Amino acid sequence: MNAIKEDLDSAELARLKRMYGDAWRIWRTPRYWMATALVDDVEQTLMEESAAELEEKLRSPGVRIGAPYKADVL
Numbered sequence: 399m400n401a402i403k404e405d406l407d408s409a410e411l412a413r414l415k416r417m418y419g420d421a422w423r424i425w426r427t428p429r430y431w432m433a434t435a436l437v438d439d440v441e442q443t444l445m446e447e448s449a450a451e452l453e454e455k456l457r458s459p460g461v462r463i464g465a466p467y468k469a470d471v472l
Contacts, residue, residue, distance in 0.1 A: 410449045418456045438462065 441460035
């Protein structure tokens, strides 16, 4: 990845964290943009190939599938 793209990606990651960080933990890998929900009742993990696609999902995530683990089960 070149330096300009890295700077743009870092800025975009910071923006997404600012906007959605109360409800999501957001990060990226060299290939994917990812988010894990910090709230209940929504799809728990999002994974997209671009920041724009991830943001679209962050705005309107799917519903949670399955119940969360209970502490006594873990």
